Amino acid sequence: MGSLSSLNSICIDRGRFPKCLDEIKNSKVKKLCLRASVATSAPKSLQFEEFKAQKFEKFRIGVLGASGYTGSEIIRLLANHPNFQITLMTADRKAGQSIGSVFPHLVKQDLPDMIAVKDADFSNVDAVFCCLPHGTTQEIIKGLPSSLKIVDLSADFRLRDVGEYEEWYGQPHSAQELQKEAVYGLTEISRTEIQSARLVANPGCYPTSIQLPLIPLMKANLIEVKNIIVDSKSGVSGGRGAKEANLYTEIAEGIHSYGVTRHRHVPEIEQGLSEAAKSKVTVSFTPHLMPMSRGMQSTIYVEMAPGASTEDLYQHLRNFYEKEEFVVLLKKNEIPHTRHVRGSNYCLMNVFPDRIPGRAIIISVIDNLVKGASGQALQNLNLMMGIPENTGLLSIPLFP
Amino acid sequence: MGSLSSLNSICIDRGRFPKCLDEIKNSKVKKLCLRASVATSAPKSLQFEEFKAQKFEKFRIGVLGASGYTGSEIIRLLANHPNFQITLMTADRKAGQSIGSVFPHLVKQDLPDMIAVKDADFSNVDAVFCCLPHGTTQEIIKGLPSSLKIVDLSADFRLRDVGEYEEWYGQPHSAQELQKEAVYGLTEISRTEIQSARLVANPGCYPTSIQLPLIPLMKANLIEVKNIIVDSKSGVSGGRGAKEANLYTEIAEGIHSYGVTRHRHVPEIEQGLSEAAKSKVTVSFTPHLMPMSRGMQSTIYVEMAPGASTEDLYQHLRNFYEKEEFVVLLKKNEIPHTRHVRGSNYCLMNVFPDRIPGRAIIISVIDNLVKGASGQALQNLNLMMGIPENTGLLSIPLFP
């Protein structure tokens, strides 16, 4: 590099640069001029390169419910995001605290203190991740300015049928108008709708791991709608709430099923599969809790359509996901491990023949906090803001 | 037992009492007079009660392959067994070593050093547990004196069809005559045959967890022979061999399937179910390895027979196992956890309705090293030697 002027012709980092303006379709965000400038003055300490972008040059992001695991994961993923900057964090029970006191692994992050959601000023925010518990979410989102882009990580807007919401969650839906607007954010399946959405209902972790392999197969009529048996295994980072059942002593060195046939992700799974199949699908879904903080595997037992083979299923998934960055069909016979996606936004999957003729076994693994929650949420917001969807999501799985 | 005076020469404790002489059917063992005598001289240290039974008064037990986990588990279970005494231990690669140097948790056990199997003198042994790898076992058992009672924990005598053995294990069966004599030792199912057996093939861990719930249901025609889907999860104490795949770093904080459709326990499972169903059963069986040292869960998805309900399945299992000590059908809706059987010989199970009409979900849990291996082996040998089958097996699960 001859001189600094040669810098002028270069760009930048993989997946870290906004699309050109003319690709930014959404007029709401046009006003956000994305600029960054070279540090020109000699820094005090030369050893660390500083990023001198001024704050207004990035999209300003709010994180509602920042004291839970999905909240802290959003913060982790945004720490090196070139276009997003967190300017607002709420956590009612931790109001007034710094992020470092609540999540010491984030102690080096320069972020605003947490405040109560009722004290939040949304006028200086371009988009929010909503990481609040289901039930309370609807009211809060209803109260947000309509100019905000929202990715909601709760279950509150995932079910199109508000009656079904009421049935499974035991309370009426209090934002039924918003529900109509909400787009279900399974990124690889609904990319186009997500790009133009204002409110995205981010999928649950189990539904993500199950629908990513099944929806393409269902749409292609390669599997039957009946006798779909899903045995899922999850880590325990679903929440940071202090529950006896989640104590180390109650989780380590063992496994157990829970919510057998009654887990609240059932209607979400069936909604997605039914839509893909264009007929009502009822699944057998049994989740298991096991000693790992992150990770999720769904072992899915399906009946193939008459004439279809596991080779057909494999080839169809291969074609479907060939150009995707985050959904990876492994080579034949390779078995996905949850350890191999830890901390990353990948979904690894594969298809296996079953001993029972006419059946196949599909295995998919994700990190429940990344592709199963905050990573997919960021993937969605990237799309909604018109920037490359892999921005901030390129870190490699952490193994071992 | 005719009178109290006969008490004087016998021994006592809960579950630790030999049947009366006239109940000891097997003439081979009659010569072993079970006596125990009170310590009459003042012990040096009064604080610990000493058991002063002379050695010849107990059955003399050999453990072949004592340096693996199933071997050490046999030793643990026999440590306080009132009727069995280990007098021979072999471990070819550890020959000459004490048990405490190979398994420091057994450092306080007063046991003979390990020797090579070729150096073993079986003339002073009444029974052996054979904990050797499959393949080598057949030759060794063929060479044992015919007066010995044998419980073989390997897979070498489990498959009645030696052709199937050859197919799944990739080598010819080298003890086909013995195979005809071997009794498959699923205790609660084949108790009578085991009592009079000389050679018992101890079931595999997965097959135990699967057959205990399914065989009674199959025999009663309450479930279909088709579409049986078994998703099993196991701890990693299957072996102590130094394999990269079993390193802490490769197992902790994750899960993965292995041997999909090709695990060697498949023919054993199908043999048992087919016999119960009186027709050929093909199962879908997918084992998973997860971060726990001990424990195994099988989540079993079955199609019920026309007209049968989960209530029927529940009631049938309840009746079938009502008087059993080690197989426990939980109360309705209670979910078995592997943690709750750790270190014990229990199998906990339950039946749940499935969302898919006509199907049911059955969950069973065991400790793979106890009911799935050494515990059931001891249960079998107790039976074979004519003593109460729960002797030495009464310890409570270790939780947390």
Place this chain on the structure above:
Amino acid sequence: MGSLSSLNSICIDRGRFPKCLDEIKNSKVKKLCLRASVATSAPKSLQFEEFKAQKFEKFRIGVLGASGYTGSEIIRLLANHPNFQITLMTADRKAGQSIGSVFPHLVKQDLPDMIAVKDADFSNVDAVFCCLPHGTTQEIIKGLPSSLKIVDLSADFRLRDVGEYEEWYGQPHSAQELQKEAVYGLTEISRTEIQSARLVANPGCYPTSIQLPLIPLMKANLIEVKNIIVDSKSGVSGGRGAKEANLYTEIAEGIHSYGVTRHRHVPEIEQGLSEAAKSKVTVSFTPHLMPMSRGMQSTIYVEMAPGASTEDLYQHLRNFYEKEEFVVLLKKNEIPHTRHVRGSNYCLMNVFPDRIPGRAIIISVIDNLVKGASGQALQNLNLMMGIPENTGLLSIPLFP
């Protein structure tokens, strides 16, 4: 069994039988006639030997605070105890529940339901284990009948100096008279006093692991009272309370110190060491919490007395603990592992030379719930009731 005299000629099981009547020194327990009778009628099911002792023939035991981990561990240890029978269990927040619903691993135990402590009738109880939180314990023990033997597992009676109690626990001692009577129950050190005690203050887990090696060395003037540095590592079964800090996700795959210099076990450790040294000892004590449910290691760095060598320390400990069943000095160079005492009442220890001349390293390991709590409590109550102190404590460590 016609008369007690017939008892004299029979035996019984290792460590499972009360000493002869004439050895029962404590008159309070004489009235409890220890008898057991053979089942005379044919049992319905012959396969499991039943223990037909009538209830009044065993000591009747109460467990106060049965819903915590030390409570459930008492229940586990008593399950096969030949002389103790639980007849009362209290747990205020679980009153009315069965033990199986609170601790499913105990589902097969035939025990009374839990009741509130205020509803307990102590007239039918011979002894109690008190597993209540510190602070509340003093009042409750004050209210118990004076005929009861009590082993208190809380910290409420461990500190002889009630001023020190107040300083470290932040509240006045409300049973100062009882404090004078309480015997500190480090069994191997204070066996004689414990045998005749009515109220035993059971030692804390850290103090047990630290004092067992240090007190004999201190008494023999083999180590200096200064510069004793104790670095302890503990499992997380200290409590079942639902705390964020003890969640699986907050404990797995990591370690951290806690309570640096301020842990409440400090005064207890210093009390014991000071008494042994006959001069005030101040220790450096840093506990660490790590991902294991059970287990505790203390790595202790000491300065040896002038002229003393690690060989002297080793030989002294060897002589001191030679006849003990539960305290085991390993062979030279062998390193104690916590895994090798899991579930057992053992304390393994060893002495190592330090690189710094004049210093030595002492390592001791226990199971914090057994020798560090409920096991030692049972060892103490056995002594107090005049039965062999190892009764019910003979199970072998569970490994792996």
Place this chain on the structure above:
Amino acid sequence: MGSLSSLNSICIDRGRFPKCLDEIKNSKVKKLCLRASVATSAPKSLQFEEFKAQKFEKFRIGVLGASGYTGSEIIRLLANHPNFQITLMTADRKAGQSIGSVFPHLVKQDLPDMIAVKDADFSNVDAVFCCLPHGTTQEIIKGLPSSLKIVDLSADFRLRDVGEYEEWYGQPHSAQELQKEAVYGLTEISRTEIQSARLVANPGCYPTSIQLPLIPLMKANLIEVKNIIVDSKSGVSGGRGAKEANLYTEIAEGIHSYGVTRHRHVPEIEQGLSEAAKSKVTVSFTPHLMPMSRGMQSTIYVEMAPGASTEDLYQHLRNFYEKEEFVVLLKKNEIPHTRHVRGSNYCLMNVFPDRIPGRAIIISVIDNLVKGASGQALQNLNLMMGIPENTGLLSIPLFP
């Protein structure tokens, strides 16, 4: 951003851009023109931004010994490095295999297959990370072209005194000339020497965690050279070799010391401290192995210099590390947890008062594979190549 031309004025990403040429001191690297160009043609898939830099524009990196954990960690860290590109990977036993087959979590990385080191062509490589076992490393490094920059992660060049190497490693040093040239790479302590080094001996994990806090204190004469007691706790990712001792079953749910007083990191620790103290330092060092894949804590017990207080120690460390990115002194009383640095290059530390007057407790935590190995190695190579030392090292710790 008005137009693409405005792009010309921007830079880049935090810590991801090389310093200007005039800062690139090392002439050897000048020839590597660092350029990157904007993707101008419309990509097939618009959704993922592609980095179109041509290969020759990055430094070409070799990884020797890529099939171990430190090797795979180098690959992980370089995956998104803007200036380094792996062009050569060796692994003798895995020669011919792809990285995805050896490390499935790297399956998406586009990298050359592994080859045997004897087949490597170093003429197209600018720098190497050497992740080979000690002992073999010296010969291999001796054979490398002298133009190569080398960071050696083995112990082979860490000890300046080759006699000491021979004593602790049991073999003569076979590259004594190179040893004289090697710079010990504790980055924050020896930054200047590292910048101009050709061969850097990357520190061991324990020595890093111990020297980072102690060297500044030693240099400032705030702590005594005597009675330094170090109790370290490590995860088990020290190697991927298949050893019984590192099996899941042998590591989970327990802790043990190992290599008491004889661990090979001792001379390295004492070398660094002695140099800082300008007098011979002998430390007491006891490492412990515990159930975590990554992470390391050193709890260090020191005697303060006469007149010094923990406040003095705290303030000195604060000043010393104030401007560092990776070494973080926590706020007073905050306790470092290993979980809070997992996957990151951070070292968190703090100072605590001891109960023993005149002593202090220092706690430091690192990820043994990052700051303790591959992360510090990258930090060093960044410096050696004249680019910001935090490049590629900005990812946030992964918690939970």
